[in-house]
Amino acid sequence: MTMHDDQVDVTTEIVAALVREQFPQWSGKAIRLVSSTGTVHAIFRIGNDLSARFPLRLADAAEVLTVLKREARASAELARVSRFPAPEPVALGKPGAGYPMPWSVQTWLPGTVASDADPSGSDAFAEDLAAFIASLRDADTRGRRFSSENRGGVLADHDAWMAQCFEESEGLLDVPRLRRMWSRFRELPRTGADVMSHGDLIPGNVLVAGDRLSGVLDTGGFGPADPALDLVGAWHLLRSGPRDVFRRTLACDDLEWERGKAWAFEQAMGLVWYYIESNPPMSGMGRRTLDRILESME
Template sequence: MHEDQVDVTTETVATLIQEQFPQWSGMAIRLLPLTGTVNAVFRIGDDLSARFPLRPAGAAEALAVLEREARASAELARVSRFPAPEPVALGEPGAGCPMPWSVQTWLPGTVASAADPSGSEAFAGDLAAFIAALRKAETLGRPFNGEGRGGVLATHDDWVAKCFEQSEGLLDVPRLRRVWSHFRELPRTGADVMSHGDLIPGNVLVAGDRLGGVLDTGGFGPADPALDLVSAWHLLRPGPREVLRRSLACDDLEWERGKAWAFEQAMGLVWYYAETNPGLSGMGHRTLRRILESVECPT
């Protein structure tokens, strides 16, 4: 999916496990279909998964990221009643793998990109309960770390402008420019709260029509209270979306800011993954359609 992508094979993973974690050697190793953009994920036996960064970085830098993600994942697991992967071990570079890697517990279930829960009000209620539990967790005085989404909308102007340029012929760019001109001006009023940070279908597990668990929890941290509301647009149809809004008692401003963060994310997905990950690109298209159906903006 990336020009500089680091590819790891099952043979490499088997060698790394034999050398570094021999207690797991002999377990079946399966590369899982990619649902995210940051890591390749391998299932190890029945109870573990190993994650390998896709983008190259220095070993020390990559290790610092993995250690931070492990702490965040452990912290989220303590405050959520919904299952989340828990850190087990950190692996070292070797056997053709240039960067550190991580091992987590495996969660059963089907990702929402494969089992569409968008019409389930019960799922929407579960999702709201998950977000509410994170919001109640203590920030411990930590502010938003300034990385990615979750701070000031207008700081993403350059990225969104690039997305508009790359999306000519793919999207109704003039209309989307008008929508962003409204979103970027939305004021921030609420203090940071603890947030998952990336509630997209590939990071959510479905069991029946309920929330079965949440993945990719290493970004758990303080952010705009509206950030996790991206899930309303990535995951839900109008009826269940209203269930989520009522359950979280979102006012108009917070709701619009959540829509704005979903817009910023979706704009990048459409063009960047148009050829390399059509599923993610299609998700971006769907999210933008949902947003455009909801906004009061000149056509």
């Protein structure tokens, strides 16, 4: 089952043909689909050192190219400031071989994603995650401010999306209780200036070795945002004990902590219903995050 109505099919054969046509220097390398719960890209390994990312949702090729170039710049910038390994951009591919959009190539990072090697009970992982976020916050925004329609700006700007999520979640979740929570979350004031943020710290975007953070993926969204945005990782990735360690390490005050909870709530509400049939692990992650938030408020 596809995840999106406008999803584009990408196969190993298509990727191999694109590599042969556009990057013949890699044509002898094995092409392998990477199993992933990701919802934005299909990911293929090229040999042992590279990965190719193919946008899944059909869009105008010129617009996709603009996005991929912006993401490459953001990924390169994050890799320079991160205390932990992150993929670095290598090349941009063109449409071809039946695939209608540009695509990207970056370095491959070894490791196991947190959705497969659950680090949620590790204090050491919580400290690592906080250290990663702190290294991003220390990066210079160079005068840039949040300018996206995504998460990271004004909570109340997401009211229409949340209304749809509540409607779609009838029969799946305790919607009256969740509506009351959002009515409180959306009014939390913003006090801190934008800081540089990863923007999507979910289990599928972090790598684990043992019980430690070993790398961070999906870094193309690196940019200025609400300082509370990356605190979503506390709810997506950690149980209560390590979550407390994470908070102490970052020295979050009550307001920032609640806003981080609000951003995690907004993200999780969209995951549960949208992916319930097409991507059950992603839907389950959203439900687990909501459960953690609800437990914290009892």
